[in-house]
Amino acid sequence: MSEKTFPFLQFHRALPQEVPVSIRVLGHGEIHGGFANGDAGDQAARCIDCGNPYCSWGCPLGNRIPQWLQLVRDGRIEDAATLMHETNPLPEICGRVCPQDRLCEGACTLEEGGFGAVTIGGIERWVTDEALRRGWRPAMHTQERSGQRVAIVGAGPAGLSAADRLIRAGIAVDVFDRYEEAGGLLTFGIPAFKLEKSVVRTRRAVLEELGVVFRLGIEIGRDLPFAHLLDGYDAVFLATGAYTSVDAQLPGAELDGVHSALPFLVANTRRLLGTATTQALPDLAGKRVVVLGGGDTAMDCVRSSIRLGAQRVSCIYRRDEANMPGSRREVKYAREEGVEFLFQRQPLAILGGEHVERVRVAQTELVSAAAGRAQSRIVAGSEQELGADVVIQAFGFLASPPDWCAEHGITLDANGRILVGGPGRAPQQTTNPKVFAGGDTVRGADLVVRAALDGREAARAILSRLQAVTAST
Ligand code: FAD
Ligand code: SF4
Numbered sequence: 001m002s003e004k005t006f007p008f009l010q011f012h013r014a015l016p017q018e019v020p021v022s023i024r025v026l027g028h029g030e031i032h033g034g035f036a037n038g039d040a041g042d043q044a045a046r047c048i049d050c051g052n053p054y055c056s057w058g059c060p061l062g063n064r065i066p067q068w069l070q071l072v073r074d075g076r077i078e079d080a081a082t083l084m085h086e087t088n089p090l091p092e093i094c095g096r097v098c099p100q101d102r103l104c105e106g107a108c109t110l111e112e113g114g115f116g117a118v119t120i121g122g123i124e125r126w127v128t129d130e131a132l133r134r135g136w137r138p139a140m141h142t143q144e145r146s147g148q149r150v151a152i153v154g155a156g157p158a159g160l161s162a163a164d165r166l167i168r169a170g171i172a173v174d175v176f177d178r179y180e181e182a183g184g185l186l187t188f189g190i191p192a193f194k195l196e197k198s199v200v201r202t203r204r205a206v207l208e209e210l211g212v213v214f215r216l217g218i219e220i221g222r223d224l225p226f227a228h229l230l231d232g233y234d235a236v237f238l239a240t241g242a243y244t245s246v247d248a249q250l251p252g253a254e255l256d257g258v259h260s261a262l263p264f265l266v267a268n269t270r271r272l273l274g275t276a277t278t279q280a281l282p283d284l285a286g287k288r289v290v291v292l293g294g295g296d297t298a299m300d301c302v303r304s305s306i307r308l309g310a311q312r313v314s315c316i317y318r319r320d321e322a323n324m325p326g327s328r329r330e331v332k333y334a335r336e337e338g339v340e341f342l343f344q345r346q347p348l349a350i351l352g353g354e355h356v357e358r359v360r361v362a363q364t365e366l367v368s369a370a371a372g373r374a375q376s377r378i379v380a381g382s383e384q385e386l387g388a389d390v391v392i393q394a395f396g397f398l399a400s401p402p403d404w405c406a407e408h409g410i411t412l413d414a415n416g417r418i419l420v421g422g423p424g425r426a427p428q429q430t431t432n433p434k435v436f437a438g439g440d441t442v443r444g445a446d447l448v449v450r451a452a453l454d455g456r457e458a459a460r461a462i463l464s465r466l467q468a469v470t471a472s473t
Pocket of ligand 1: 097098099153154155156157158159176177178179183184185186189190191194218219220221239240241242262265296297300402438439440441445446447448449451
């Protein structure tokens with residue numbers, strides 16, 4: 001065995017350069033810089049091309065990872081970007097925000113062998129950033145315009161992904177969104193320290209160059225009736241997300257100083273973007289902030305609170321660290337930045353006069369479940385109270401399909417999500433054959449990469465339908 005044959009013995013796993021903790025908490029910028037060109041090549045060369053691409057199977061999009069790692073190793077950056085775009089319409093975004101430890105990198109053979117996974121996400125991000133910077137653009141699959149038009153409702157990752165596939169196939173695409181910026185939660189939910197907003201704006205500009213039209217600040221159902229889209233377009237893709245906050249029904253949730261996660265994060269993003277805000281951002285300077293919840297949204301809230309000058313930030317979660325739903329990487333960063341984690345604590349009530357003063361919690365014990373994460377059970381007599389000036393509730397989100405679905409023959413499932421697929425329907429097709437849906441509005445709160453997958457697959461199904469309609473006329 002020589003180092004020449006197995007570069008992973010020579011080059012250890014390395015992430016793109018990281019901004020030191022003492023500096024990164026002073027601002028809201030991304031905490032990773034790029035690879036130097038040679039470094040990305042060395043990291044890509046760590047891939048042993050094991051023959052069973054577990055990484056590709058671990059990626060919801062089925063990215064052809066070993067193949068594009070080979071191109072990066074050979075310095076063929078634009079070719080690698082082209083190959084990435086064949087399966088992933090948003091590689092620079094997924095490279096930044098995917099929980100790689102649970103997906104592609106978690107499945108890497110080198111990780112299994114204890115050598116540290118290839119830094120797949122970091123390379124995907126760097127390659128696309130670099131290719132776009134050099135002027136590379138995704139190629140149109142055809143120069144012919146079909147004359148057919150598709151309306152997309154929602155400019156989040158599901159909508160952007162579908163727009164990419166449709167426009168490159170020669171279909172005219174209008175993307176409607178109620179927000180003033182494109183990106184959905186990429187822009188307004190995920191904080192800038194994970195995903196700089198300029199990255200989303202660059203992707204929007206790339207899509208506009210290809211011909212996608214963004215019609216922002218328009219809420220379908222309020223500013224424009226859905227019937228207008230059904231009448232004026234050949235197909236419609238609904239990608240309206242999941243925005244109903246899970247309500248833990250805690251006594252005291254109505255007190256001053258208690259906030260919901262998403263309005264808090266949106267207000268912070270709008271402040272950074274300098275765009276309109278209807279909700280004031282709470283002043284956290286010098287305050288004791290308690291965040292309730294253990295998912296990625298909770299991690300975004302604790303890390304944003306640190307950057308907003310909170311004196312102490314605690315995260316309360318009812319299970320243990322191993323059973324947290326959030327990415328391990330995010331917990332690590334939060335801890336480095338000074339967040340205190342209180343595991344196996346169940347919040348019972350928020351206490352105070354007019355303003356929050358304390359949170360009552362109880363200790364929990366874990367009971368293993370037949371499937372899924374362990375369940376938590378309160379330990380009798382273990383209650384305690386924690387001082388708090390601000391409480392942020394981050395218990396997750398449920399799908400929130402538009403209330404006009406039923407009147408247009410779009411059926412919901414038993415969990416209130418838009419129903420797609422099933423007998424007699426194409427993947428992502430709703431019970432109205434002209435309407436397709438995907439992303440969080442179909443899955444419930446999930447991941448960017450799976451929203452991108454749904455957009456890609458919806459576009460494929462829409463193209464088949466449009467071709468069939470053309471052939472029959
Ligand atoms: P969204 O991104 O929610 O986009 C839906 C869009 O539809 C919105 O822009 C909305 O304004 C628009 N819309 C809705 N109704 C209408 C209407 N009637 N008319 C016009 N427009 C409408 N996932 C990860 O993979 N990694 C992460 O690190 C991560 N962090 C997250 C952090 C937070 C705080 C949150 C809340 C989620 C996070 N997620 C993360 C999840 C991820 O953001 C979502 O799964 C993903 O954005 C879903 O994409 P989508 O396109 O389905 O919906
Ligand atoms: Fe990994 Fe996400 Fe990229 Fe797939 S899209 S290779 S899961 S970072």
